[in-house]
Amino acid sequence: MNKVRRSLFKLTGSVIAIAAAGAAGMLRPLLGWAAPWNKAGFESKALADALKSLGAANAPESRDIAITAPDIAENGAVVPIAVTSRIPGTQQISIVAEKNPFPLAATFDVAGGGEGYVSTRIKMGQTSDVWAVVKADGRFFTAKKEVKITVGGCG
Amino acid sequence: MAEPMKIRATLQGDTADVRVLMLHPMETGQRRDGKGEIVPLHYIQSVLVTHNGKAVLDAQWSQAVSRNPFLGIRVKGARVGDKISVTWVDNKGDKRTDEATVAAAS
Numbered sequence: 197m198n199k200v201r202r203s204l205f206k207l208t209g210s211v212i213a214i215a216a217a218g219a220a221g222m223l224r225p226l227l228g229w230a231a232p233w234n235k236a237g238f239e240s241k242a243l244a245d246a247l248k249s250l251g252a253a254n255a256p257e258s259r260d261i262a263i264t265a266p267d268i269a270e271n272g273a274v275v276p277i278a279v280t281s282r283i284p285g286t287q288q289i290s291i292v293a294e295k296n297p298f299p300l301a302a303t304f305d306v307a308g309g310g311e312g313y314v315s316t317r318i319k320m321g322q323t324s325d326v327w328a329v330v331k332a333d334g335r336f337f338t339a340k341k342e343v344k345i346t347v348g349g350c351g
Numbered sequence: 352m353a354e355p356m357k358i359r360a361t362l363q364g365d366t367a368d369v370r371v372l373m374l375h376p377m378e379t380g381q382r383r384d385g386k387g388e389i390v391p392l393h394y395i396q397s398v399l400v401t402h403n404g405k406a407v408l409d410a411q412w413s414q415a416v417s418r419n420p421f422l423g424i425r426v427k428g429a430r431v432g433d434k435i436s437v438t439w440v441d442n443k444g445d446k447r448t449d450e451a452t453v454a455a456a457s
Contacts, residue, residue, distance in 0.1 A: 233396055233397065233411050234411055238411075238413045273417060273418070274417045274418075275417075276421075278423065293415060296415055297381070298413055298414070298415065300413060300415075301412070301413055301415035301416060302410060302411065302412045302413065302415070302416055303410065303411045304408060304409075304410045304424075305408065305409040305410070305411075306407065306408055306424075307406055307407060307408070307409070308402065308405050308406065308407045309402055309405075309407050309426045309427040309428040309429065310400075310407035310408045310424060310425075310426060310427075311366065311424070311425040311426070311427055313423075313424065313425045314408075314410075314422070314423065314424055315421070315422070315423030315424070316416060316417075316420065316421055316422055316423070317416070317417040317420065317421045318415050318416055318417055319379065319414075319415050319416070319417055320415075349417075
């Protein structure tokens, strides 16, 4: 009788341990450790709204942000963009194509050993400024570079 | 089921240069198919990169990222043999995770 009670205790204990692990986030899905998907930002149709959604309205320009992109891109469907931020404490880099139907293209949150560098390829509908918006220690900075597009890549 | 990603992680000093190529249509919802019908939005929304299980990059994407997306990042403090894992989730809930090992620069 006593033995049964003991084992029941043990069982209950392990159930509690699993529940605690779940609550501590060990069992939650892998994605979603940072902010939820920025729906308002990705649906905004103007540069100002996109910047606002990031919290970067009126952010100052910084010379410590470098945008590597072609001056002229023949194919708007594949425009290589790399952003390097030398600002200490860089937490986030966003890429915004000003004249795209939805300007905000991507946001990258870096953590741990992640450096202030991202490289990707985006679609651009027409010649436009490409903005890099960097968040470092809670403050926002921007840089921009014009990319001329020969054939738009949104259709 | 989504196609596997190509992941290459090469050590340069103490930093791993990570390059990822994902296979995904990244439909903008503006393109029309042969019959003149709009192809619905279908694109990767979230990408998570981990280094030995620790998150180093959490990206949010729009449909403006090109078809078969490329992602390049650098991870400080990496060593040969470390595990780099990449997971993406698209707007239809499809997801894919692939892993690579950091290799010495050749």
